[in-house]
Amino acid sequence: MMWVEDWTPNAACKSAQPDQLFVRxxxxxxxxxxxxxxxxxTECLAEALDNQIEWGVWxxxxxxxxRAxxxxRPTASWRTVLETAREQSAGVPAGRAAAV
Incomplete structure (x- = not known):
């Protein structure tokens, strides 16, 4: 699977009310x-981790x-970590999916 740069239009929550995602x-x-x-x-999670978004479910x-x-891994690029993990789980050699 390729990484989706503009992921928000494809998000399952795009039609949800924000109050549904920012709960306790x-x-x-x-x-x-x-x-x-x-x-x-995965893209949503990477966005939240890389930007240290503190509130809501992402x-x-x-x-x-x-936070855990x-x-x-305080200095990790979460996009890189998650993209690599996705590629490895799909059986794609690292770096190959981005070039396709």
Whole structure:
């Protein structure tokens, strides 16, 4: 799968009310369900991590879950990390999918 630069038009949440994604507690699980089948979930998550977005559910992760990742790898380019992981899981040699 190729990385989608302009991912927002393809997001599963594009027609959702913002209040559905910026919730607390158990309501976050409902918001995460919206992300479950999203075709651009990875791009959304990379955006939130690389820009250290503090609020809301992005890419199926809560702010607490994202903070934990950021603490483990504070200087990572999350786009690179997630893009490489996606390529490896699809069996595409690293760097090849971007060139296709």
């Amino acid at each position: 507690g158990a309501e976050q699980n409902k918001a995460k369900q919206l992300c479950a089948g999203c075709p651009v979930r 890419g199926g992760m809560t702010e607490r879950e994202r 990742l950021l603490r483990r």
